Amino acid sequence: MNEAPREAGRLEVQGLSLSFGGLKALRDVSFAVEAGSITALIGPNGAGKTSMFNCISGFYRPQQGRILFDGENVTARHAPARAKLGFARTFQNIALFRGMTVLDNIKLGRHAHMKSNALQALAYWGAARREEIALREEIEKRIIDFLEINHIRHMPVGSLPYGLQKRVELARALAMKPRILLLDEPVAGMNREETEDMARFILDVKEEWGTTILMVEHDMGMVMDISDHVVVLNFGQVIAQGLPSEVQADPRVVEAYLGSGDPAALMKRINETQEAA
Amino acid sequence: MRIATAKQSYSSDEALLRTNTQWAWMGILALALLAAPFLLDGYWLYLACLVTINVASATGLNILTGFTGLVSLGQAAFMAVGAYTVAVLQRDVGTPFLFNLLAAGALTAIVGVLVGLPSLRVKGLYLAIATIAASFILHFVFVNWQSLTNGPSGISLEPATFFGAPLTSNFHLYWVFVPITALMVLGAANLFRTRIGRAFIAIRDRDISAEVLGIPLLRYKLLSFAISSFYAGIAGGMWAYFFRVVTPESFPFITSIFFLAAIIVGGMGTILGGIVGAVFMTLVPELLRFLVEWASPFVPNAGTLLSPVRTVVFGALIVGFLVFEPQGMAEIIQRIRRFFHLWPFRK
Numbered sequence A: 001m002n003e004a005p006r007e008a009g010r011l012e013v014q015g016l017s018l019s020f021g022g023l024k025a026l027r028d029v030s031f032a033v034e035a036g037s038i039t040a041l042i043g044p045n046g047a048g049k050t051s052m053f054n055c056i057s058g059f060y061r062p063q064q065g066r067i068l069f070d071g072e073n074v075t076a077r078h079a080p081a082r083a084k085l086g087f088a089r090t091f092q093n094i095a096l097f098r099g100m101t102v103l104d105n106i107k108l109g110r111h112a113h114m115k116s117n118a119l120q121a122l123a124y125w126g127a128a129r130r131e132e133i134a135l136r137e138e139i140e141k142r143i144i145d146f147l148e149i150n151h152i153r154h155m156p157v158g159s160l161p162y163g164l165q166k167r168v169e170l171a172r173a174l175a176m177k178p179r180i181l182l183l184d185e186p187v188a189g190m191n192r193e194e195t196e197d198m199a200r201f202i203l204d205v206k207e208e209w210g211t212t213i214l215m216v217e218h219d220m221g222m223v224m225d226i227s228d229h230v231v232v233l234n235f236g237q238v239i240a241q242g243l244p245s246e247v248q249a250d251p252r253v254v255e256a257y258l259g260s261g262d263p264a265a266l267m268k269r270i271n272e273t274q275e276a277a
Numbered sequence B: 001m002r003i004a005t006a007k008q009s010y011s012s013d014e015a016l017l018r019t020n021t022q023w024a025w026m027g028i029l030a031l032a033l034l035a036a037p038f039l040l041d042g043y044w045l046y047l048a049c050l051v052t053i054n055v056a057s058a059t060g061l062n063i064l065t066g067f068t069g070l071v072s073l074g075q076a077a078f079m080a081v082g083a084y085t086v087a088v089l090q091r092d093v094g095t096p097f098l099f100n101l102l103a104a105g106a107l108t109a110i111v112g113v114l115v116g117l118p119s120l121r122v123k124g125l126y127l128a129i130a131t132i133a134a135s136f137i138l139h140f141v142f143v144n145w146q147s148l149t150n151g152p153s154g155i156s157l158e159p160a161t162f163f164g165a166p167l168t169s170n171f172h173l174y175w176v177f178v179p180i181t182a183l184m185v186l187g188a189a190n191l192f193r194t195r196i197g198r199a200f201i202a203i204r205d206r207d208i209s210a211e212v213l214g215i216p217l218l219r220y221k222l223l224s225f226a227i228s229s230f231y232a233g234i235a236g237g238m239w240a241y242f243f244r245v246v247t248p249e250s251f252p253f254i255t256s257i258f259f260l261a262a263i264i265v266g267g268m269g270t271i272l273g274g275i276v277g278a279v280f281m282t283l284v285p286e287l288l289r290f291l292v293e294w295a296s297p298f299v300p301n302a303g304t305l306l307s308p309v310r311t312v313v314f315g316a317l318i319v320g321f322l323v324f325e326p327q328g329m330a331e332i333i334q335r336i337r338r339f340f341h342l343w344p345f346r347k
């Protein structure tokens, strides 16, 4: 089962709009995530980044727009089907199974690619047994070593510190044989050292596995360091995108981030939202 | 070769019993089960058979409610389906014992899937109500489908024969029931070493992120209903062979609550929990009864006074467990185990 990672996929979002009742969380959002790249999706709190992820992974149905994966329209596919296609994500508020061990959490990631049926499982025989042992071996060799979580493999996730939980969640996403990784704030709440470790892991995933990565992140230092492309959302709209250096210098981005401190900019934003509503 | 050793160590690390201590306990249990029928007299042997049947059923309910998080109060009705299947097959078709039990499991699994259909939309209390409704519908069928079920008077069974040997006494039944239940418990333990068991737990803990991991909720919820009802059906089938009469009142609604209490007291979502819960719920009332009988000569008017006390004590024990150890008896056992792991002279 020691296969090479699956080929990276290219994601394209076209004209996506999503609203909750009257609230427009996303308005006509379009951007692309090139195969094998690291793309950062940034924006102030409430900009719609997590909502975007939820649309991409199949949680939310957008009212308008399309999601293309390697040119194929996946907008109508349900979340489990997208997982099988190679969409793997981590969550802003870690969504691990706290009572399960680290290993079992990681194994869960492989679910969609396993085949054993209930009878084989009850007997732990044939395909079920082979598959489980091969999976264990692969996780040990390719994921546990890679993410340096050997020492915690048998521990229940709930007992781990936050930073390690985030790493386990990345491990689980890697077990999904991802073709695109969606990371929602992978270093939020981490200290400097943990952040640097995580940034290194993300870069290593890109380099060694070649996986496409789309990440939401507030840590601008990390975003500027490791991403190839940056998309900026504000109030559900893309206000800028480009190379990290271009985006950093863009006055609209500066305003979006600093705007809340400046009364004039705040008024302007309030007016804009009222117009939009 | 290094890879070969690595592989071996992974498969032993994935084994059900990993330490010598675990094997030792299993050996002791096996010996006790082998010796029991020779040491126990009539009434206790009867109880041993009943415990065995209840362990099978509780383990099934635990798969659904403890591991998958789908609360069901239909367990008694599912057992009834199994019991009637066995009774009808024996009366009208005359198929062999094991076939009848498997058929009981299979038919009950189908019924379970139908009852489980609302589970995609409703959860928790609402699902529990849906399973209660299904129980009453099934009861109605048992009473009114006279030509098949013989209505309220029910069906009496001849003693079963097992590969030609008649199973006339509890001593005989014990030797058949215990291996069947042991296999069922083993199957349940195996299930949770594989992707299917993990998917059940994922659905219980966070059904939304389970979907993002590639687990289709409806399919797995129905699969859990199917496996759980399969267990209930076989337990019901054994019950039919044990009591040799099945009526619509054989599996009253309270039986469903009995099994739910068993897995709560024993420990939801642990294999051990289903076993110790069923043992506790079956045996403790009996032990209390013996206590009352023993105390009778010393207490005037014992019969009327003590039997309500017995019920109250039983209830208090259950409540006590809920309050002091919500994780159930299995957790207490685990804690004792951990304590001995730290024992200075153990490896």
Ligand SMILES: Nc1ncnc2c1ncn2[C@@H]1O[C@H](COP(=O)(O)OP(=O)(O)OP(=O)(O)O)[C@@H](O)[C@H]1O
Pocket (backbone or CB within 6 Å): A020, A023, A025, A043, A044, A045, A046, A047, A048, A049, A050, A051, A052, A092
């Ligand atoms: N399920 C929901 N129902 C109603 N409103 C929602 C829902 N999810 C998100 N919203 C709203 O949509 C907007 C965008 O939220 P979202 O979580 O996508 O922001 P975000 O960019 O991820 O913010 P943060 O950086 O704080 O995580 C917010 O105003 C939020 O309140």
Ligand SMILES: [Mg+2]
Pocket (backbone or CB within 6 Å): A049, A050, A051, A092
């Ligand atoms: Mg967010």
